[in-house]
Amino acid sequence: MADEPSDPEVAEALAALNAARARFVAVVGHELRTPVTTLRGLAEELVASDGHARDELGPAILRSARRVESLLDDLLLATDITTVLPVGEPEPIDLVSTAQAIWDAFDTDDELELSGDAEVIVSLRAGAADTMLERVLDNAHRYGRAPFLLRATSEGDHVQVMVSSEGAELRPDDVHLAFELFYRGEAAVTSAPGFGLGLPVARALARQHGGELTIEPRPGGGLDVCIDLPAST
C-alpha cells in the first residue's frame, strides 16, 4: 500500500481527484455502456442471423454506432474539453424554424407552441444550432411535460430563445447540479427527474458563440431554459 502523503493539502487534493475520477467513471459508464453493449449484441445477432432479421439489425446497428459517436462528443463537450467544438466560419441561421424542424422529428404527439418573433437570426458554426437546440428540446421532451413552449425574442444586439416545459418541481440544488455533471452522487443519477449531458453540451455551444445558456425552475414545477446569443449582423 502506498504511503499517505504527509502534506495535508496534497492529501486533500489527491482525495478530491480520486473522488472526481470515481464520479467521472460512474457517469461515463452510465452514458456509454448501454449503446456499447447494445452495439455488440446487435452485431452478434447480425452475424448469427439467418437473414430475415437483417433488415431490422442493420439500421439498429447504425443508430447505436451514431449514438456512441455523438455521446463521445457530448462527454468531451460537457467536460469543457473544447477539441470537438464545431469548426469553420459562422453562418446565419434562424433558430425558430430550426427548433421546429427538430421538434417535428421527435416521436411525439405533443406540439411545440411558438410565440414571440417568427424568426430570430444568429451566426453559428455548422451543426452548432442543430446540436444546441436538439439537446435543449430533447431535455424538455424527455424530462418535462406539456405544454412545451418556445418563445423567441430580439432585444438590441441579442436574441433569446426560451424553451419551457412543465414537470417535477426542482429545488435550487437541482438547477445547480444540471451543469455540475460529475458532481452528482449515484442516488441523484438514478432518481427522476434526471439531467443527461444535454444542457452542459448546449451551454458549451452557446458560450463558444459568445452567448449563454441559463435555466430557471418554473413556479409549480418544470423548467425554463434560456439561450441568449448575439444577433446576426
Next chain:
Amino acid sequence: MSSPKDQLGDEPLRVLVADDEPDVRLLLRLGLRHHGITVVGEAADGFEVLSACGELDVDAIVLDLLMPRMNGFEVIPQLQRDHPHIGIVAYTAVAGDFVRREMSRLAIRLLLKSGDAAPLADALHRAAAEARNGASR
C-alpha cells in the same frame, strides 16, 4: 443440477421487456428467443410496465432501472404488491453501491447490461420460478 428452465417444461417463458431504448428492446427480443423465451410485450417506462402486466400473461420482466416518467425503482414496489407471481430482473448499464443496496433490499435479481443474452435468460428463468413458487405458497 436442474435449472429453473428444466422445471418449466418445453413452454417458452413469457417475458416483458422494459427499457426506454428501442434498440435495447430489439436486441433483447431477438437475443432471448434463443434461450427458451418469448418476448410477449415491450414497455418504455414504468406506466407502460404496469399497463402491460394488467393486460398480458407475463412470467418475468426485464426491467431497466432508468426510464423516464416512472423509473424502475418506482415500479418495483407496485409490481411486488400487485403482480407477485411475475419475476423481476433489474437490468442496468451500471450498478454502484446505491443500486446494489436497493436491489438487495427489494430482493430483486440485478444484472449488468451485456451483449450476451445468456446470463439474462438464466436470471429470468430463475426469477420467474422463484416468483411462481413464492406466489403459490
